[in-house]
Amino acid sequence: MKLSRRTILQGAGSLPFAVASFRMDALAQSPSVAKSSEVPPILFVHGNGDYDALWMTALWRMESNGIAQDRMMAINFTDPTARKDDTVEQANCSSTEDQRRELAAAITELKRRTGAARVALVGNSRGGYTIRNVIKNGGAVDVSHAVLCGTPNHGVFAWDTLLGSEFNGRGPFLRGLNDGDSEVTAGTAFLTLRSDGMDKYAQSDGRFMGQPGVPTGVTPDGPALNGAINLVLGTLDHRETGFHPRAFREIYKFIAGREPARIAIVPERNVRLSGLVTGTPGGVPTNRPVAGAKVEVFHVDRESGERKGHAVHRSTTAADGRWGPAEVESTWPLEIVMTSPDAPTTHFYRSPFPRSSDVVHLRAARPFGPADKDAGAVVIMSRPRGYFGLPRDIVLFDGKEPADVKPGVPTDSTATLRFPASEVGRNVVAQFNEERIVARVWxxxxxxxxxxxxTY
Structure with a gap:
C-alpha cells in the first residue's frame, strides 16, 4: 500500500513529536493499552555507525502503550561500522559475524531477564541484516517477529566489483541471506517497512554512491522480501522508516496484533536521564566507553537558550563511560556540556525530555576542519533519527533554509553554520517542522x- 504525505501526517498525529496531555495515572487506567505479558519482549537493533539511543522515542511510545521497560532492550553494538570488506580486519569496524554474535547474546539475555521463550526483533538499516543473519543461522526458534525498517535487503548496489561489501547485492553475504524461493526463514513472522522512493540507499541511480549515472542494480523496492509482509510508508526517508511515528504504528501493530492506543508520548512526572559517552577513534564512530569525560546539565531558557542558574547535574565518567543520572523536569529545555579527552567541548542543546531515558548518549562533535579555519564559532543542527527533506520538511537554521542541505531525496542529517568571533554569545534557532531548539554560540x-x- 502507498500512502500520501498527508496520510502519513494524519496517521502520526498532528504533531510528530507531541506529548500526551494526560498523566501517567490515566495511562494506567486505560483499558485499550496492551498488557506487557500479551506482547513478546522487544529487542531494538540499530544500523551502521549508529547506537541504541536512536530508539529512544520508540521506547517512549512503547512505554506509553503499556509495554514495561524491563521487557524491552536496545542493543549497542561495540563497533557499529561495517568493514569495507567483510572478510578483512579493519580497525574499529565489525564483520557480519561480529554483529551476529553480539545480537545472539542480547537475545539470550532478554529471554533470561523476562523468562520468555521468544522475542521480537526490530531493526533499522544494517540492523536488519544482523536480524536476518541470526534468524537464518539457527535463531528462528528464539524470534517470534522480525521487523526490518529501511533494510537494503537486496543491497545498496548490485555490482560485480566490491563483492566483499555486505551492502553489495551480488556479494556472498546477501546472496546467502536471499537464497531460496522464500527470502525469509520459516517459523518467524517478517515485516518490512520501506520508503516510496525517498530512501537514499534504495535508488536506481548511483549518485549517492558517488557514481552518478551508473545503475545500482537495485530499486526503491529493494527492502521488500519474498515471504514477508511488505509495506510502503510514503515519503519517509531511510532512517524514518524505523524512527518516525508512522513506522511506530506499524511496528507496534505487527508485534502486538492490535493498533496502538496512542501515538503521542505520555509524559512522566519525574524524569531521570543518563547515558554513555563514546568516541570516534580514527574518525570511526564506536560505542566503546570513554573514561574521564565531564558532563554538566543546565536548565536553559526556552527563548534565549541562556542558562537558568547553576548546573543541575555534574559527573565524570569512569571506565564504563556512564554519566548521570540527572533529575530534570519534563518541560525543561536543556544544555548538556560534555568535555572529553582529545575532542572539542560540545554544548548539546536539547528539547525537553518528556520521559526518563538511560540512552541519552553523548559523542563529541567532530573536530574543527579546514572549512572552519576562519570561523569564530561553529554551530551544528543535527537530526539523528532522520534526514532533512526539502521541500518535504520545514528546515530553518538561524531563520533560513540551510545552504548545505540538498533538496530532493533526503540525504543530510546535519547542517552547519559558521560565525565570526564578534557573534559569540548570541543565540541561534534551529527549527525542524514543529520542533524548535535555541542554542548559544560558543x-x-x-x-x-x-x-x-x-529529538524527533
Missing amino acids: PASENRIAVAEL
Missing part, C-alpha cells in the same frame, strides 16, 4: 562547538 578559540540536537 567561541571556537576555546575548542567549543554547539550542537542543536533534534
Whole structure:
C-alpha cells in the first residue's frame, strides 16, 4: 500500500513529536493499552555507525502503550561500522559475524531477564541484516517477529566489483541471506517497512554512491522480501522508516496484533536521564566507553537558550563511560556540556525530555576542519533519527533554509553554520517542522562547538 504525505501526517498525529496531555495515572487506567505479558519482549537493533539511543522515542511510545521497560532492550553494538570488506580486519569496524554474535547474546539475555521463550526483533538499516543473519543461522526458534525498517535487503548496489561489501547485492553475504524461493526463514513472522522512493540507499541511480549515472542494480523496492509482509510508508526517508511515528504504528501493530492506543508520548512526572559517552577513534564512530569525560546539565531558557542558574547535574565518567543520572523536569529545555579527552567541548542543546531515558548518549562533535579555519564559532543542527527533506520538511537554521542541505531525496542529517568571533554569545534557532531548539554560540578559540540536537 502507498500512502500520501498527508496520510502519513494524519496517521502520526498532528504533531510528530507531541506529548500526551494526560498523566501517567490515566495511562494506567486505560483499558485499550496492551498488557506487557500479551506482547513478546522487544529487542531494538540499530544500523551502521549508529547506537541504541536512536530508539529512544520508540521506547517512549512503547512505554506509553503499556509495554514495561524491563521487557524491552536496545542493543549497542561495540563497533557499529561495517568493514569495507567483510572478510578483512579493519580497525574499529565489525564483520557480519561480529554483529551476529553480539545480537545472539542480547537475545539470550532478554529471554533470561523476562523468562520468555521468544522475542521480537526490530531493526533499522544494517540492523536488519544482523536480524536476518541470526534468524537464518539457527535463531528462528528464539524470534517470534522480525521487523526490518529501511533494510537494503537486496543491497545498496548490485555490482560485480566490491563483492566483499555486505551492502553489495551480488556479494556472498546477501546472496546467502536471499537464497531460496522464500527470502525469509520459516517459523518467524517478517515485516518490512520501506520508503516510496525517498530512501537514499534504495535508488536506481548511483549518485549517492558517488557514481552518478551508473545503475545500482537495485530499486526503491529493494527492502521488500519474498515471504514477508511488505509495506510502503510514503515519503519517509531511510532512517524514518524505523524512527518516525508512522513506522511506530506499524511496528507496534505487527508485534502486538492490535493498533496502538496512542501515538503521542505520555509524559512522566519525574524524569531521570543518563547515558554513555563514546568516541570516534580514527574518525570511526564506536560505542566503546570513554573514561574521564565531564558532563554538566543546565536548565536553559526556552527563548534565549541562556542558562537558568547553576548546573543541575555534574559527573565524570569512569571506565564504563556512564554519566548521570540527572533529575530534570519534563518541560525543561536543556544544555548538556560534555568535555572529553582529545575532542572539542560540545554544548548539546536539547528539547525537553518528556520521559526518563538511560540512552541519552553523548559523542563529541567532530573536530574543527579546514572549512572552519576562519570561523569564530561553529554551530551544528543535527537530526539523528532522520534526514532533512526539502521541500518535504520545514528546515530553518538561524531563520533560513540551510545552504548545505540538498533538496530532493533526503540525504543530510546535519547542517552547519559558521560565525565570526564578534557573534559569540548570541543565540541561534534551529527549527525542524514543529520542533524548535535555541542554542548559544560558543567561541571556537576555546575548542567549543554547539550542537542543536533534534529529538524527533
